[in-house]
Amino acid sequence: MITQIIKFLRVLASEAAPLQISMGIALAMIAGLTPLFSLHNLLVVFVLLTFRINLAAFILALALFSGLAYLLDPLFHSFGLSLLQRTEMQGVWMNMYNSTFWRVAHFNNTIVIGSLVITLLMFVPMVLIMNVLIKHYRTHVLVYLNNSKLVSWLQSSKLVTRFSSMMES
Amino acid sequence: MKSIRWGGLITFVILFIIVIVAALFTGTVLKPVLESAFTEMNGAKVDIDKINIAYSPFTLEIDNIQITDPSEPMINTAQIEQLRLVLSFGRMLMGQLVIDDASIVGVRIDTPRKESGEIVKSASQETSEAKVEEASFDIPGFDFPDIDELLAKEPLQSEVLLDKLEKDLAEIDKQWIKTKKGLPDSEKIDSYEKRSNKIKQDAKGNTSQKLVAIKDAKVLIEELKSDVALIKQAKAQFSGDIKHVNKSIREVKSAPSKDVEHIKGKYSLNGAGAENISRMLFGDEVATYLAMARKWYARIKPYLSSDEATAEVAVERSKGVDVKFKEQDPKPEFYVRVASITADLPRGQFEGVISDISSDQSINRKPMHLKLQGVAMVGKESEVLSAEFNYVDKANSFTKINYALTKSQIEQLTISQSSQLPLDIKAALMTSKVNARLQKGVLSGVAKTQFRQVDFESGNTSMFASAFEGVKAFDIDARFSGAIGDLSIQIDSDLDSQLGRQLKAQLVQKRQQFEEDLKARIDEKISEPMARIDAKKKELDDLKQRIDDSEKQLQKKLAALKETVDKNKQQKKNIAKDKLKNKLKDKFGF
Numbered sequence: 001m002i003t004q005i006i007k008f009l010r011v012l013a014s015e016a017a018p019l020q021i022s023m024g025i026a027l028a029m030i031a032g033l034t035p036l037f038s039l040h041n042l043l044v045v046f047v048l049l050t051f052r053i054n055l056a057a058f059i060l061a062l063a064l065f066s067g068l069a070y071l072l073d074p075l076f077h078s079f080g081l082s083l084l085q086r087t088e089m090q091g092v093w094m095n096m097y098n099s100t101f102w103r104v105a106h107f108n109n110t111i112v113i114g115s116l117v118i119t120l121l122m123f124v125p126m127v128l129i130m131n132v133l134i135k136h137y138r139t140h141v142l143v144y145l146n147n148s149k150l151v152s153w154l155q156s157s158k159l160v161t162r163f164s165s166m167m168e169s
Numbered sequence: 170m171k172s173i174r175w176g177g178l179i180t181f182v183i184l185f186i187i188v189i190v191a192a193l194f195t196g197t198v199l200k201p202v203l204e205s206a207f208t209e210m211n212g213a214k215v216d217i218d219k220i221n222i223a224y225s226p227f228t229l230e231i232d233n234i235q236i237t238d239p240s241e242p243m244i245n246t247a248q249i250e251q252l253r254l255v256l257s258f259g260r261m262l263m264g265q266l267v268i269d270d271a272s273i274v275g276v277r278i279d280t281p282r283k284e285s286g287e288i289v290k291s292a293s294q295e296t297s298e299a300k301v302e303e304a305s306f307d308i309p310g311f312d313f314p315d316i317d318e319l320l321a322k323e324p325l326q327s328e329v330l331l332d333k334l335e336k337d338l339a340e341i342d343k344q345w346i347k348t349k350k351g352l353p354d355s356e357k358i359d360s361y362e363k364r365s366n367k368i369k370q371d372a373k374g375n376t377s378q379k380l381v382a383i384k385d386a387k388v389l390i391e392e393l394k395s396d397v398a399l400i401k402q403a404k405a406q407f408s409g410d411i412k413h414v415n416k417s418i419r420e421v422k423s424a425p426s427k428d429v430e431h432i433k434g435k436y437s438l439n440g441a442g443a444e445n446i447s448r449m450l451f452g453d454e455v456a457t458y459l460a461m462a463r464k465w466y467a468r469i470k471p472y473l474s475s476d477e478a479t480a481e482v483a484v485e486r487s488k489g490v491d492v493k494f495k496e497q498d499p500k501p502e503f504y505v506r507v508a509s510i511t512a513d514l515p516r517g518q519f520e521g522v523i524s525d526i527s528s529d530q531s532i533n534r535k536p537m538h539l540k541l542q543g544v545a546m547v548g549k550e551s552e553v554l555s556a557e558f559n560y561v562d563k564a565n566s567f568t569k570i571n572y573a574l575t576k577s578q579i580e581q582l583t584i585s586q587s588s589q590l591p592l593d594i595k596a597a598l599m600t601s602k603v604n605a606r607l608q609k610g611v612l613s614g615v616a617k618t619q620f621r622q623v624d625f626e627s628g629n630t631s632m633f634a635s636a637f638e639g640v641k642a643f644d645i646d647a648r649f650s651g652a653i654g655d656l657s658i659q660i661d662s663d664l665d666s667q668l669g670r671q672l673k674a675q676l677v678q679k680r681q682q683f684e685e686d687l688k689a690r691i692d693e694k695i696s697e698p699m700a701r702i703d704a705k706k707k708e709l710d711d712l713k714q715r716i717d718d719s720e721k722q723l724q725k726k727l728a729a730l731k732e733t734v735d736k737n738k739q740q741k742k743n744i745a746k747d748k749l750k751n752k753l754k755d756k757f758g759f
Contacts, residue, residue, distance in 0.1 A: 103262070
């Protein structure tokens with residue numbers, strides 16, 4: 001985990017496009033907040049592996065969101081249940097229920113549908129927000145840190161150098 | 170194209186294919202999964218030799234399935250040569266096991282296992298199946314007791330009365346010895362005779378002799394009167410005694426018959442007890458068949474749809490709730506549309522069809538039907554088992570079973586192993602129909618069985634056993650109802666009445682013989698004292714005769730004497746009259 005954090009910090013400080021990082025975080029939000037072994041997560045993995053999306057950001061964010069999901073499950077359940085019980089949606093749900101694909105996707109589970117709808121709604125805002133935040137970090141926070149005496153001292157410290165090389169190996 | 174990670178894409182595709190193939194299409198993967206699932210359901214090991222998978226249609230062939238009997242781990246409840254399942258792939262992806270067509274080939278039951286199929290034996294399994302032991306029963310006492318033993322232990326009224334009579338006679342005898350002493354004996358009667366003759370002589374003599382005669386006659390008359398009074402008194406007493414003795418003798422003579430009746434009543438020699446023989450004989454048989462049915466029901470119950478109402482599913486954290494919607498073709502998690510079956514059972518070869526096997530009939534709305542029919546039957550005309558397991562409406566679920574067996578040739582069927590009545594049917598033709606219904610834990614039904622051309626054989630020569638030899642055909646109707654573990658069975662059969670008739674005829678004959686023997690023995694037993702009593706009675710009768718004779722003689726004598734005295738008195742009166750006449754004639758001349 002420490003390696004992942006260090007890698008993530010390096011990625012944040014690197015020349016990598018902020019979109020790659022924010023996409024990794026947004027995809028991790030979907031995979032982490034929804035039940036992991038769901039059909040839609042196969043699509044997430046497919047996108048993650050196929051497109052140039054930052055894996056370190058994804059893995060770190062996945063761990064964070066999985067922990068968060070445990071706390072948010074009651075909210076997802078209530079939201080999913082209210083969605084599945086909506087009268088005007090019954091026709092749609094019934095058609096989906098009679099389709100093998102959607103049954104395999106397990107859409108009729110309150111947590112699956114609840115968490116998936118919420119994360120999909122949050123996907124684009126998340127990408128945009130993370131983009132802004134990463135840019136802000138690089139232009140302000142990172143510059144400030146690099147100029148600080150503490151970072152200069154740490155960079156010159158043999159202990160930190162050794163620890164850093166050990167983590168890299 | 171710079172944004173696409175080709176290596177990642179290829180890796181994803183390869184991984185996806187591997188996972189799909191490994192999870193769904195490899196029998197090697199499926200084999201332990203199925204073995205484990207079936208073992209859990211069965212409660213003992215379920216072994217599978219091999220699984221073959223075909224893709225179009227998606228078919229699963231499972232070879233040599235061995236289902237261990239949980240109560241006997243070295244025996245297979247059933248062994249199936251091949252199970253062929255045509256599966257619905259789409260339903261399988263939805264997490265349902267829907268089988269469009271199944272064929273179960275080569276079913277055999279109770280086959281031996283090479284190794285134990287035991288897993289963890291629960292305490293309830295150890296105690297629930299107690300061995301069915303044949304209950305012993307008492308055959309009614311149709312075999313008569315030994316007369317000597319019976320007479321030795323039974324107090325006879327004949328003997329009691331006889332003893333009393335002998336005592337009474339002894340008392341009478343004693344009394345009469347005393348009375349007899351006071352009565353005139355022959356010597357006294359002879360002396361009376363002599364004195365009477367003398368009086369008669371004197372009465373013919375002169376006046377003084379006549380006067381003496383009259384005086385003697387008066388004395389003799391008084392003595393005779395006294396003796397006659399004594400005799401009368403003795404006679405009255407004697408008549409009473411004789412009456413008592415005669416009555417007692419009559420009682421003694423009728424006592425043996427009463428003793429026979431008493432003994433007959435006490436030892437139930439009246440044929441009562443021939444009823445409900447069939448209950449005693451076939452009750453255990455019926456109970457054994459029902460126990461077997463219970464055992465099989467317990468075996469198949471885990472595979473049947475449950476009639477228990479579905480409990481409300483608790484929302485498990487991080488799992489959510491699966492909301493169900495109306496399906497166009499609803500199917501439960503496990504469903505078999507139709508399964509054909511062939512079985513080689515000890516009873517013969519069977520073929521059948523099971524339709525709509527479902528883990529939840531309330532979803533597919535169809536009850537499960539089973540029909541199993543014997544083919545190429547040997548020793549029987551036909552055998553059919555049909556059943557309906559209806560759990561569509563869980564509140565009113567029921568199981569209906571019908572079984573029909575026609576003209577089954579029975580050879581050497583043991584009916585009873587009781588030491589009192591070992592009984593076999595050497596040969597018979599049996600036709601049986603069983604209709605049963607299980608609802609709300611209550612099993613009720615009727616089993617009607619007809620036995621024809623019956624040849625009974627008993628290892629015992631008792632009267633009861635021999636009565637069976639006359640029975641050539643009989644029907645048994647068994648009605649059962651109650652909780653499945655606590656059934657009450659009512660058995661009706663014309664065997665009872667047939668046996669009753671057979672037994673009654675034999676019983677009448679035997680009873681007559683027994684009564685005759687018993688009476689003869691009682692008569693023999695009382696014959697000696699009766700001879701003594703008869704002799705004594707003869708003595709009494711002689712004595713009575715003698716008393717009667719004495720009384721007559723004395724009465725005669727008394728009458729003669731009275732006549733003599735009266736005659737003398739008349740003569741005396743006439744003489745006096747004549748004298749007076751003569752005097753008057755002399756004085757008055759007329």
